Amino acid sequence: MAVKQNEDYCSNCSICSTLCPYEALKKEPETGKILLEIEKCQVCGLCYSACPAKAIDTIYYDVASLIRYLERAKQEYDSDTLVIVCRGSAPDFVGVEELFGVEKFIPLSVPCVGRIPEEVLLKALVMGIKGINVLACDEDYCRFERGSSVTGRRILGLNLLLEQLGYGKDVITLKRHSLKVKADTDLCISCGNCVFYCPYDAAKLESPGVVSFDLASCRGCGLCVAMCPAIALDLENWERERISALISKLSSEMQPPKILVFRCQWAVFPPLDGREPAPNIRFIDLPCASRVDTSHILEALQKGIDGVLIAACPEEDCKQEKASGKAQHSVAKLGERLSQIGLQDRLHFCTVALRYPEQFDRELAQFSQKIEATGSKESK
């Protein structure tokens, strides 16, 4: 399990149950004890970051591994500026330099900045890091609902404290940014598909005319991008050309049998310790499995990838209004078409819950075995 509660340490203070956006931690009325209901947990890490008694453990981005990473990265990047981003707001740190006015920096990408405890930020300063820049998602866009707002309050408090200690004003800079859809109105055919599929009512089609987007409502899930029949839409920082380029790059550095995994970035968290995946396996993390474009799957197969695995969240855990189910549907439809040319075994869709990290490992191992078997059969 990805999150555990140590009852011996727990003082039943209720901070975690107040913060938990999913009611996974609740105070039992009769005993006054805090109970963790793991089935409801979305592994946002807010409880871990806030527990004063260290009664919560997580296998993702715990204090020890964050500090180990910072020590290593400080040497590697030779910088005293730290940039912490939520992977939802800045995949691959695109645009970060401009946003914070920094050139060289230590990059730290985490699934929600709300999971970073104060002590990590303080430890970073102790290590000699001079400036800390944090990029969160817009508050109402936060995939973990409260992560961005909790970070805001935390940084406000820390900055006041650091000022009193003589570190100067606003040592930690917080900015917020959310990724949005981009529409090429020249290509729009006014079909209304995006209006139908958008879970947030952000797409508007006023007759007569082409589509427009209410960007304040757009949550950047990418479902409309994958559904637009005219290829008129794209998603900031996840542009199709970028994904295509990434497929080419990864395919060229892999060894056969090549397995490419498109993952929802909220379904699987990459480890911080820089462990390299097997030489025949590479990952592309997307804002949601619904952003997996059929053309990218086919492109991967065209570029010599032997098997494509799609890892999505179970529908009940989907951070994007059941977009996981829509992704499953479109992958299944592509699977039917691939079966017409005998390639059905090359594509597999699975749902994996982050709270049970072994689920993804198991799916990947099973798919790898299948692809290896298919490959050796074909080479005979």
Added chain:
Amino acid sequence: MIVTTQKPLDEILDYISPYGNILIVGCDGCTQPPRGLREAKTLSQLLELGGKLRNKDFTFKVTTLAKQCDSYLTASMLKPQTEGMEALLSLACGIGVQTIAEFFPELPVFPAQNTHFMGAEEREAGTLEERCAGCGDCRLALTGGICPIARCTKGLLTGACGGSKDGKCELSPERDCGWVLIYEQLKKKGKLELLKESRPPRDYQLTGWKVTT
């Protein structure tokens, strides 16, 4: 919209296998499901993969037209793109295929889709259903906006046949009885008396094959 489904990829590969440079032409018009630029690209990728397995290399170019059945659009938008092409593969309904086949007599033109009917999308259910039979003698004003020819399996114009059970058709029990739908709709509109009117038989001459604009 005109409802189509993709032909089996093997069949399409058979059509195009004698050729190398192929232009896939999408249609942004009424073809459903959408057969625009994205589908043209997806099909090109699938056929390229399918071709490789047959040891055949194709070079695809993809494009789309606002309406493939419009010969003016075909002349102005498609013609310049056919240079160097050995065959055209159309994603449109049968009408679009015929329009470009007629316009480019020197080029082989193949359909990628089978054309079924004029219908509408039930998006939640993920189905496309026939709605209009194109009879030329529209009675929708009398039937609560539900076409008895398209929606009644037997195409009856004068009322239910008597074989309907629990609102379903006796011939295909998965299908709604068109006349039950008409009855329910007229009841909602408070127009049940319309069912009592006697009507002239359908004028089959109106179905026709040509009208003057």
